[in-house]
Amino acid sequence: MSWMVWTMPTAIFFSSIAAMLAGMTIWEILSPTIERKGFLPIATTRGDRLFIGLLSAAFIHLGVIGFTALSIWIALAVSAVWLLVLMRWG
Amino acid sequence: MAEITLKGLAHSYEKTPKGASDYAIRQMDHVWHQGGAYALLGPSGCGKSTLLNIISGLLEPSEGDVLFDGQRVNELPPEERNIAQVFQFPVIYDTMTVFDNLAFPLRNMSTPEYRVKPKVLEVADILELTPLLNRKAKNLTADEKQKVSMGRGLVRDDVTAILFDEPLTVIDPQLKWKLRRKLKEIHERFNITMIYVTHDQLEASTFADKIAVMYEGQVVQFGTPRELFERPAHTFVGYFIGSPGMNFMAVEFRDNQVMFGSQPLPVNEAMERAVADASNSVEITSNNIKLGIRPEFIAISSSPSADSVPIQVTSVQDLGTYSLLTFKLNEQTFKARLPEGHSPVGETAFARFDDAHVALYIDEYLVEAGHE
Amino acid sequence: MNNKVPNNRAWLLVLPMLVLVAFSAIIPLMTVVNYSVQDVLGPNARFFTGTEWFQSMLNDDALQAAFLRQISFSLIILAIQIPLGIGIALIMPKRGWQASAVLILITLPLLIPWNVVGSIWQIFTRGDIGLMGWGLRELGIEYNITRNAGDAWATIILMDVWHWTPLVAMLCYSGLRSIPEAYYQAARIDRASKWAVFRYIQLPKLTNVLVIAVLLRFMHSFMIYAEPFVLTGGGPGSATTFLSQSLTTMAVGQQDLGPSAAFSLIYFLVILLVSWVFYTTIMNMQKDKPPHGGA
Amino acid sequence: MSYKLENSQRGEKYNTIFSKISPAQRRNRNARSRWRSRLLLGLYLVLMILPIYWLLNMSLQTNSEILGSMTLWPQNLTFDNYIGIFTNSSWYMGYVNSMLYVAMNMLITICVALPAAYAFSRYTFIGDKHLFFWLLTNLMAPPAVFLLPYFQLYYSVGLFDTHIAVALAHCLFNIPLAIWILEGFMSSVPKEIDETAYIDGYSFPRFFVKIFIPMIRSGIGVTLFFLFMFSWVELLLARTLTATDAQPIGMIMTRTSTASGIDWGTLAAAGVLTIIPGILVVYFVRNHIAKGFALGRT
CATH class of the missing domain: 1.10.287 (Helix Hairpins)
Incomplete structure (x- = not known):
């Protein structure tokens, strides 16, 4: 994985995007959007x-x-x- | 104004038709009178739509002539025939409003706008499209679309005939009835010749004064709904009109009797003579002699009488106002219609065919027994 | 037909595809993002640079010029290919062996590898051995794609028209073929002129495929690389250097990973925005279909 | 209000029925417009074929003839260029490599795209629309963006310079394309078919293979055509991910320029040979192609 040259800011960036997607999915399951x-x-x-x-x-x-x-x-x-x-x- | 005559008309989609089966329309003569409401009835593939397209000019017939008021119009394209046609699936111009759709044929003839408007409003009023005039045609329901395409035929002053090619196929059942009445109303108002293609006998008989029944590229009978029911001129008409259709028995004349297989049939003298003549005739080589009787004219009883035949009852279906009885005679299935309140019958019963309504068919065509 | 069933287990059907595409799309994308904030000098030598690359890329004159060239190129070829494609579709035979033959011939340029397309045109336009270059010279026309920027542009546009108009034509052709015969018949009975038939029947029915055509053509023209690279090498000067080529030169040629990654991301965001606008438009157009009724 | 039209008015209109143009004139006019469009189409086709013809022409000439004088057709017909390609394994292996990864890509793509397209055409699920859009953006992603990470990714998993690497890389744009086309075709198959099959006791896999796939046969054919097309013509990724063992023909072609100049004849012959598989494929799907090009969306 070292060739992907991760840095802290980009790691935080992608984690927050992933967290947002996960959060949206859970929200969607709990109360579907209209x-x-x-x-x-x-x-x-x-x-x-x-x-x-x-x-x-x-x-x-x-x-x-x-x-x-x-x-x-x-x-x-x-x-x-x-x-x-x-x-x-x- | 326009009497449409088909003279010696035949059409084939092949370039060099070999036999009768290559013809979509077999040689025929027919006259549609001005102002009539006609239906062209037949199963799919019998050539109804072909015939309609020949009349409207979308197709040029390979043989024979199409005459409008005695003038030959074979080569005249549809745009010059003063005919309107409504298709099975509503044809509308999606991007235009309902108003523009209705005005389209007029504008194509460069009618001045001050004459377009009143005409469109008038037609919209008749078809109850006024509230929709400013809507985009794309968003209409199927029946509204079909009304718009009818309206395009009506706006033109010069239209002398409107042809309908199964126009109600895509319409909901309850709206079908309404639209059909609208058509009838328009017919009475405008005195336009209307030819209505359908495979639904109910639709044909409620709309038309006279019905032409087509079978294998030919008009086998042209008459009022009543005539079609009572005196089917061809076995196909008997079978196609009425529900259920006519019962047929292939008969021959043997031992001085009219025989249906092993079963002698009690028929009146005229009929007996006719069958005997036909059987002995040298002209009839196919030996295709049939008797036809409508289910309505078969009387069923539990006890035998002089002119009845024994039958095996297979089933009785109660259809509310009448019952439908299926029985077997000489291994062939028959249908009979019993009036409401008819006494129940057992497995074996007796059937009597009403003499006046037994019809004789030689080579599938009706022969009047008394007149030979 | 349109009422789909809510069913989250459908994800299982999508999963294999998702794994494959994600492998090819997301991991490289993440890497590009990582590159874009660093100066990578070697396996163990890299420095965090923050937003520096983005800033320099956004203000790079050469890239801005390449971007403008790219936009003008895309607009020019759209303006030529769309009407031309519609025109060809209209005159293509509808049935019979001629239809098959024309179909096969027309699709031919689409099936040639892109760099071979470049080679074909490079040969074709050479003054010494190419038919077109030689022909023009014989006619006394000054024509040299390695020296004259105008000639190079004209040739690249001609090549792209040659290469991609078939796609537009085929899309329109199949759009036209799906118009039921009854529409033409009704139009004849309504006495519509040829122009009216085109304006009110054919064109409206073509809008769906035309949106697809514009979308595909825009996207492909935006990433055009191999053909102009082989044909002109971006020259003369940088007259025909388009975005993809600038990018590739930077990333592969000069090994400037950071800047080229930042530039890629900007490029990608622009593409994303444009495709989103297109996609939403298509989706909304499809929604406009009658809410009830219809066959 | 009465809608009855004045009879006189109708009569007057009716006189327009027979117009001034005679049938013969009209037929002439139609024939003329038909010929005009034939002519235009012919002209376009000729202009279109010309560059390809020129390539073919050159491939059948010797280098000295190519460079010597301008000849519109080969004066000394020679097949040496082709023979040279077919007898040199480093040349013809290029074709084998290209074919191999294109075939692998078609197989992988169609296998994963079929169920996914079915899911999109029949069900709604969380995030379906966004997933679909994301897929389409991959169709538009310029490969140039991904070149270096691709190289490193495939290098690190040990797939560099293998056919499967190119096949997998081409999935990036081919899978979304396949799903997009197949979804269109599948949506035009009525849902009732599925329901009837389930009622008849078909399990999902059996229904899918036995009933559904045969129903969208032509759609699958067209999809395969597009997959072939885009995998065959793409070279940027294929070039980056290969070195010697799996190098595509398009790359090998660049070898024709040597110190002693460019071997035009061989270059042209190799170019002609890259066109032939395309002709074969389009010939096989010619009857479905017209419908398929609208991507199932008309």
Whole structure:
């Protein structure tokens, strides 16, 4: 496995993604999601909103890293807030 | 306005048809009068749709002529025949609204918009499509779609005949009835010739004034529903019309009697003579002589009478307003219809065939026993 | 037909496939992510660099230029191939041996290995031994793909049109074949012109396959590598260096693992976004089908 | 309100029935438009074939003729280039290698894709839509991204330079593609078939093999065609994962450029030979291909 050159941040990153997927699965088993229409232009399920949230978080990070001098932690915070908003009202 | 005449018409999908079996339509002559409501009835594969497509011009017949008011239109394409056709599966233009769908044929003829609108509204009103006019046609239900495709035929002022190719196949049963009534209503209002293809005898007889029954590429009988029921001109009509269909017995004339296998049949004198003539005739080589009787005209009783034959009862089915009795005679299965409240019968019983309703078929075609 | 049964045991049927695809997709992806935050110099020499690579890649002029070239290339070939493919599908024979023969001929370019496609065109366009290059020179047209960027572009586009239009044409052809005859018959009876038949019957029925065609063509054109590499080697200069080639040069040629990994991830995110938009559009289009009724 | 139309109005309209165009004129016009489309199609086909013809032409010439003068067809027909390929094991083994990993990939892919496609077409399960989308993204993943990790992954599990390595690597895009196509075909088979079979006492595996697979035969044929196509034409991964023992023909072709220049004749002959398997495959599925190209989605 050494050729995969793991680092602590990436390990944390993938673990949290895995944890999120596991959490979503358990949540889904306990209370199945219902497709609904929020402020997004399409009807979405919980999983869809998580995906949209993660994808937009990736682009937020890229934007902050590439085109501003802001700290990456700001991007992370903005993404987290955006993800929550999306999950609740999207 | 348009009397549609088929003269010596025949059609084959093969380039060089060899025998009769290569023909989808065998040589036929037929006249559809202006303003009639006709049904073309027959099993699948008998050539109904082929015939319809020849009339509408989608197919060019390989032999014979199609005449509209005496003028030959064989080569005329459908767009110039002033005919509308409604297909088995509703054909609608998905991306257009219902209004645009109905206006489509008019706009194709570059009708000015001020004339399109009232016409479309009128037709939509008749077909009860007004509330849907602004909806996308794609999202309609099957019956609404079928009404739209009918409407496209009705908007054109010049349409002289509408052809229906099993238009109710995809419609729910309870809506079928409603749509059929609508068709009837439209027919009365517009005085348009309508030809309705179906394999459902009930549909045919509720819609049409006259029914043409097709069998193996030929119209074997053309008549009112009543005529088809009472005097089937061909064994196929007897078998196809009525439920259950006619019973047939292959008979011969032997020992001065009409014999059904080993069973002598008591028939009236005229019939006996006709069967005797047929049996002795040199022209009838196939020896194909049949007697037909509808289940409705077989009387069953527990005791024998002078003109009855003994039978073995196989089963009795109670169908509410009547019972259906299955019996065996000379190893052949027969059906008889017993009126409500008929006294029960045992395993052996006696059947009497109503003389007036026994029909004689030679080579599958009806022969009037008294008139020979 | 559309009412599927909820059944989580269906996962068992998906599992073998999942293991195989995950092996080929997820482990390499994780590795790429790991690379992207480090400077890997050797088996035991690596340094954590954080987001540095991402920052430099996003601001790399050469890559931005390659990205713009890539986008223009994809848009140009879509603009040519989609209408051309529809046109060819419309004039292809519908039945008989001619239909089979045309089908086989048309699909031919699709079945040629991509670098052979490059070779074929490289030979074909050479001034000394290629028919096209020689022909153009005989006609007195200045044509040289190793010197003139315009010629190189035109040739690559021509090659891609030659190579991939058959896919669009075949998709449209099978879309057209699925239109029931009754639609054409009804249109004749309604006196629709040829244009009206195309506009209101054929085109609407083609939307489904066209979305697939656009999606596949966009994605494939975005990762085009072997053909231009063989044909022009990215030149003249970097006039025809597309994204995949920049990436491969960086990762394999220069062994710059960190930057190329970061760049791959950016590239991948863009692809992901585009495919998600397309996919959602397709899915929503299919949902628009009548909620009840229909056969 | 009365809907009865004025008879006079109808009569007037009715006169349009016989238009000004005679049947002969119309037939002419139809024939002309048919010929025009034949001509356009022919033109396209000729332009399309031309580069391939040129390759064939060169493969039948000697290098001196290729480089010497421009000839539209071989003046001195020679099969030396082909003979050279078929008598040199390092050449023809390239074909064997390519065929081998393509066949392995088709087998593996179809085996795992069939049950998975069935699951997608018949059931809903947690995460089904997202899983499906994830699969499709693999179809779009540029292989360039994965080259190095692939090399290391297969090297570390000891599969480097084997046929199975390429076959497994091609699963990355072929499995999603197969599932996508098969799902379309399977969804067009009514669910009632499954239910009837279960009522008749079929177990799932028996039903799947005996009833369901025969029903989507043409779909499977078309899928195999696509699997062949994409595995056969892909070279970036195949090149990265092989060195000598399993090297694909496309790679061996690059050897034609030597210090003394490029051996054009052999290059062309090798190129022609890479086209032939494709022609054979498309010939076998020609009757299903028209339907299959819509990926079961029309």
